[in-house]
Amino acid sequence: MIDGRMVREQAGALREGVRRRGSLDKHGPLIDRAERLDRERRLTIQAVEERKAARNTASQEVARMKKAGENADELVASARELGADIARLETELAASQGEFDAILLELPNVTLPEVPEGDATKNVIVSTWGEPRAAGSVKPHWEVAEKLGLLDLPRGAKISGSGFIVYRGRGAKLQRALMNFSVDLHTREFGYEETQVPLFVNRDAMIGTSQLPKFEEDMYALRDDALFAIPTAEVPVTNLFREEILDGATLPLALTAFSACFRREAGSAGKDTRGLLRVHQFDKVELVRFSTPEDSPAQHELLTSHAEQVLQRLGIPHRRLLLAAGDTGFGSAKTYDLEAFAPGVGQWLEVSSCSNFGEFQARRASIRYRPASGEKPRFVHTLNGSGLGFPRTIAAILEHYQNPDGSVTVPEVLRPYFGSDVIR
RNA sequence: GGAGCGGUGGCCGAGAGGCUGAAGGCACCGGUUUGCUAAACCGGCAUACGGGGUCAACCUGUAUCGAGGGUUCGAAUCCCUCCCGCUCCGCCA
Structure with missing residues (x-):
């Protein structure tokens, strides 16, 4: 706040x-x-x-x-x-x-001066990476996935409802490969501490990262236990240090978490909902950093580059957007979205959203640090981003790596985790 | 789920209606002293929100002893509710 x-x-x-x-x-x-x-x-x-x-x-x-x-x-x-x-x-x-x-x-956070004013039409494409394939040159991912037996959408709908995905066989395995690859990358190369956190959190945690009180209708809630299903691991990971005073010498802190995420997506029914585009439950690897106020702009660039690295190693064409103020999330002071190109659906898909919250969340959650012994505590700056959200990443893989015969080449970095180089 | 015990400052730990913003210790900061390290001694050391102010260092008020209510002129201390921790029992795995 x-x-x-x-x-x-x-x-x-x-x-x-x-x-x-x-x-x-x-x-x-x-x-x-x-x-x-x-x-x-x-x-x-x-x-x-x-x-x-x-x-x-x-x-x-x-x-x-x-x-x-x-x-x-x-x-x-x-x-x-x-x-x-x-x-x-x-x-x-x-x-x-x-x-x-x-x-x-x-009241939403005040965005940083370099954030363009206006709505989503004012978003700025900061950079583009890779050669996107022509839109419509391949089949949409849901068709390939069905043919290759990777997804079972009807049965997901049967047991839970539309937007709940069942992955089967190599579909499930592809997801697991993606998880292991990304977590390994972030921990081994980028120095993040791996965490595993609860998928249900209390109201204070939800307020701490500013999902509540504003967005209660977007959350799944277990009312009997006053718990909420997390919409992102940002919530439990950022709240880890709620009401704590960190030692300034430990900053910046970098944590990553693989988790399921739950979103009711109230109000977006029927909009871009085919296949893996918008689902109620999905897996994601989240990156969270805590830094000093002075360091947070650099930390934001660093964190965003880590998310981008996942896309680059996977070889998926993508671009980075600087969101305009009106499209920037409620608590964020500055946000980059990473969008992967999915030639089958002919769209840029948001696979990551990397934000610098400034002290907005830290103030709500009371996360402070002591710069040096004897000095007064100050609020930390919190940052987070997905690295990456899996369903849309899988959609992009199934489309970008699609071969004329309907098979899908497995991105090279995933092969050690996946066990073969092509899904046919 | 039942029973018992407990939650006090950065940490440990006294206190059991007014003399307690809170003894003592540790840690930390400043100083004195010893040729270095260490020790000893002296002093300092919470946070938040108001008001004042030659407004970052000063003065002043209020609140804070797990949280929220209550009793009282007055509550860390008594009462109620809740949360958390530990121990034992039960239940489920």
Whole structure:
């Protein structure tokens, strides 16, 4: 969340931030309201604390008088009145403070200056890698997959619903090869610590990484246990250090996690949902980094390059997009999307989204670091990106590596993990 | 699921209605001293939010002893609910 102090000291920057996202109409009035609440809140704080100070001195005087054997009844009575006053003011304070806090949770992060303003049409293609095959020159992945027996979509729909994928045989194995290859790459070459984390997390964790309260309808929830299925391993991994103060010397921290991810995709029914394009449950390797504020822009480039490396080693043509403010995620200050080209469906598919959250998540989750012994704790910057999301990566492989006879060549780096060089 | 015990500052650990923002120790920082390392001694050492201010270092108020409520003039201390940990029993694997 943004710093509450910004409401008082930099309301203009906040307004400019939401304007660049194209949501001034929606968030502007919230900022106005927050400014009023902040003034109200501080006046009430003063009033409450004045009375508490008076009560504290009175209480001490009562203690003194009783010890001296004097009658303190009168003072006790007046202190009791103060207490009633305090209770009333505290109710007021809780109301304005509560509303103020709720607004803070609703306000998106302010994007960095280099992020273009406007909606997705203003996204910038930063770079392109590889030679995409002509759109429509090959069959869409679902046709190849069906012919080769890699996916069983009807049975997935039968046991869980559409958007729940059953991988079979070499389809399942391809996924496992992808997992082992990527985790090995990130741990061996790029220095990430491998983690395995819970797939269900509590509400505090979801708030910490800013999935909640805004996007509750997109989450699967186990209401009996007050747990949510994670939409990405970003949630458990980033929250690992919630309410902790890290030793500055350990930064930057780099963690990776392979996990299943669960998304209800409410509101996107029927949109790009064929085959592996948009599913409710999928596997992904996530990269998470924690850094100092000064270092986070460089860490962001580094993390994005790690995700890109996966695509390059796989030999899949792809491009990097700098998302415009309006297309940048709620909590992100800057996001690169990596898109792989899938010639069968003729589309660029988002396979990774690499974001620098600044201190937005760290503030919510209270993840701090001490720069050096004796110094004050500061919020870390959190970053994460997928490296990569598997269904769309598999879609890209099945299309890019498709041969005229309908077989699919296995990318070279996967062969040691997959066990053969072609799926036919 | 049942029973018992426990949760206090960066860490360990006292305290059992007012004298406790919290003894003592460790760690850490500054100083003195010994030719280096080490030791000894002295001093310092929480966070958040208000207010004031020649506004990053100063003064002042409030809150914080797992969380949230309650009793009281006053709660780390008493009561209730919840969370977490440990031990034992039961249940499931």
